[in-house]
Amino acid sequence: MAGMKVLVTDHHLPGDELPDALAIVNPNQPGCEFPSKNLAGVGVIFYLMLALRAELRQRGVYEANAGPRLNELADLVALGTVADVVSLDANNRLIVTQGLERMRKGQMQAGLRALFQVAGRDPRQASAFDLGFALGPRINAAGRLADMALGIRCLITDDEDEAANLARELEDMNQDRRSIEQSMREEALRAAELAEPDTSATVCVFHPEWHQGIVGLVASRLKEKYWRPTLAFAQGDEGEIKGSGRSIPDVHLRDALDLVSKRYPGLILKFGGHAMAAGLTIEEDNYDVFVQAFEEAVQELTGRYQFDPIIETDGSLEPEHINITVAGLLQKQVWGAGFPAPVFRDNFFVRQQRLLKNKHLKLSLERNGEYFDAIWFNRDTLLPENIEAAYRLDQNEWNGNVSVQFIIEYAQGQD
Structure with missing residues (x-):
């Protein structure tokens, strides 16, 4: 025992025995009256820093409205909140919204800017999807395959050149991670079927x-x-x-x-x-x-041994709402765990379909004489001609052109 005083911050559900710390800051521990119970770990420490700054102001260490400018960390707090897949309740959506607004204005850490670059994403159009599926996996690749310190260094460096180099390393690791995951997933599927x-x-x-x-x-x-x-x-x-x-x-x-x-x-x-x-x-x-x-x-x-997935939709989407403007509005909103993007359901005729890299299904659909592009990620088999599909409205950018695209969540044959 070194006699060091330890402060623990956490967001997980606590066990029966808690560590013998000087203090434990966790909104989910019994007796905690903090109303926002779905904070990610980064959200907990962010609120702790806000409270500490307020206390230091009250004690006169800082003048009123002085002290560290914690809003400059909003991009990191937003990234951690989405990447940890916590429920996006009202408070977490506010956190993510503030972070995304700073990113769209170019006000972000050098490492995040570099990660947007290697991921081929435009920070001016930053979305929660970018945080969860473009930036998050590249940072996590370091912890999964090597040392998480690499990802941390990328996030905290102020040097643009160092950030670019670290982001490229993370990109290489993420490619390795994808290859390893693909092999493991195939083995796991065979084991699960047995x-x-x-x-x-x-x-x-x-x-x-x-x-x-x-x-x-x-x-x-x-x-x-x-x-x-x-x-x-x-x-x-x-x-x-x-x-x-x-x-x-x-x-x-x-x-x-x-x-x-x-x-x-x-x-x-x-x-x-x-x-x-x-x-x-x-x-x-x-x-x-x-x-x-x-x-x-x-x-x-x-009380069950079988679970059937339930696809909840928002019903049919009228043709006049299938356009770039609506897709753009939806794309800019904060969607995620506990607050999913709208999913629509309609019947279509499959005009054309082909597999991309043997793992994604690209589709051309028809409904009432109108044609729509669609893609079903991680689908490696073809569909019948007539389908009922659950889908999200999305924007697809290719060679400088922006068009509407459906992201298929589920589809089945329709008589």
Whole structure:
């Protein structure tokens, strides 16, 4: 014991035992009256800094309205909020909106500017999609494959040249991450099919050669395919395996793991997380026992062993609203976890379709004599001629031209 005083900030649901710290700042700990319970970790520390600045002003350390200009960090807080996939309640949407506004004005950290560049995205049109699917994965690639310090250095440097070099390194790592993930995902799909997932409430997969930093992404892909709480494991320390899980709205993942830990003391060496994502460590020899225990826990908590995905839509979209203006307005809004973008549902005739790189389906659709371009990401099989589709309205930019495009969320044959 060094006798050092420690302040802990966190946003995860706390366990039964809390660390012996000088103070714990967590809106989700019992007794905390802070109203915004969905803050990401970066949001918690941001509000702590706001409170500290206010206290120092009150004590006279800073004059009124003086002290650090914390609004200059809004871009980083927005990025962390979206990338951590927390629920975008009213407060989080405000946080993200403020950050995006600064980015669109060019007021951002050098590292974010460089990441927009390597991702081929225009910061003047910055959106929550850019944060979650362009910048976030490139920063996270460092932590998944090497050392997260590289991503942190990119975010905090003030030197434009250093930021550009670091962003290129992160881009290279992200390409490697994609290749590794693709291989692991194919292996995981084969393993999941052998386990007959349609007859169980959960999906668990493990491979001793998988990369620890990628298993969370694999779990997410399997969860989307099978629509069940999913855990993917990789080799950990000697005799141990580490898992990362993703869940569906029907199942609180951390509660399920907590039930397993109470029902089978010692089976889970450690775990943590929240409703939709969690991590854990178990002994490799106990993997089969854990898989059965996890299955039992989910069935007990939900009373079910099958979960069917529900596609919620906003109904049909009138033809007069399918235009660049509406698509642009939708694109500028803050959509994400807990506050999804509008999804529409209509019937179409498939005029043309082809696979892009054998993993994305490009479509030309017709409805009432009007033609529409569409794409279904991560779809590798063709559709029948007549379909009912759930889709989002999007803008597609190509060679300087902007057009309306549908992003297909789901489609099925229509008689």
